[in-house]
Amino acid sequence: MNEKELNELVAAGKMLPLMEEFYTIQGEGFHKGTAAYFVRIGGCDVGCHWCDVKESWNAKLHPPTPVDTIVENAVKHSKTVVVTGGEPLTWDMTELTSGLKEKGAKIHIETSGAYPMTGTWDWICLSPKKIKLPTEEIYKVANELKVIVFNKHDLIFAEEQAAKVNDNCILYLQPEWSNREKVIPMIVDYVMSNPKWKVSLQTHKYLNIP
Ligand SMILES: C[S@@+](CC[C@H](N)C(=O)[O-])C[C@H]1O[C@@H](n2cnc3c(N)ncnc32)[C@H](O)[C@@H]1O
Numbered sequence: 001m002n003e004k005e006l007n008e009l010v011a012a013g014k015m016l017p018l019m020e021e022f023y024t025i026q027g028e029g030f031h032k033g034t035a036a037y038f039v040r041i042g043g044c045d046v047g048c049h050w051c052d053v054k055e056s057w058n059a060k061l062h063p064p065t066p067v068d069t070i071v072e073n074a075v076k077h078s079k080t081v082v083v084t085g086g087e088p089l090t091w092d093m094t095e096l097t098s099g100l101k102e103k104g105a106k107i108h109i110e111t112s113g114a115y116p117m118t119g120t121w122d123w124i125c126l127s128p129k130k131i132k133l134p135t136e137e138i139y140k141v142a143n144e145l146k147v148i149v150f151n152k153h154d155l156i157f158a159e160e161q162a163a164k165v166n167d168n169c170i171l172y173l174q175p176e177w178s179n180r181e182k183v184i185p186m187i188v189d190y191v192m193s194n195p196k197w198k199v200s201l202q203t204h205k206y207l208n209i210p
Pocket residue numbers: 044050051052053084085086087088110111112113126127146148174175176177178202
């Protein structure tokens with residue numbers, strides 16, 4: 001296959017730049033503690049300075065992989081599949097999610113929401129970023145809002161984002177990992193004063209698992 005044909009298949013969401021896939025325990029948010037198969041799709045141009053997977057950003061470093069292959073492999077391991085990245089909504093997620101759905105998987109997404117929603121999801125974790133805000137449509141369908149707190153201003157941003165989500169959306173504040181010692185006390189105080197929020201930790205990092 002030549003490069004043009006490959007690019008067309010990727011643009012159609014029939015192939016995706018796969019960075020890694022692994023069976024682990026969901027570490028964050030509402031489903032933390034639950035076994036799930038993670039599919040990490042390369043490509044992101046949001047550019048969070050504290051991103052913990054910067055190796056994912058350049059899609060060209062990750063081989064275009066047929067969606068059927070991703071699906072077959074994922075459902076061998078788990079009935080719950082978490083699609084993450086990179087920014088998965090960089091790509092058209094229609095084929096991937098319909099393939100997984102056909103095999104009976106529950107499909108979750110981790111997204112910044114910065115690009116148009118594609119695909120059909122059982123659980124949407126929206127983690128908005130100031131530098132590239134979510135599209136309006138995703139606030140209506142997000143199941144959880146997970147705001148990363150690096151400094152005090154992120155709490156103001158968190159409230160602005162909470163004002164935009166639907167009434168059923170569960171609200172989380174998650175410490176930015178490298179700054180956790182500084183921000184955890186701030187988050188704890190904030191959640192006690194504003195109990196509509198819950199704390200989310202990256203528990204997989206404490207457990208030393210992927
Ligand atoms: C690597 S991102 C990939 C999915 C998508 N691009 C996004 O940002 O939601 C997966 C999750 O990790 C969070 N995250 C990334 N770097 C982090 C860090 N240093 N500390 C805490 N959470 C982080 C993101 O906000 C997101 O919720």
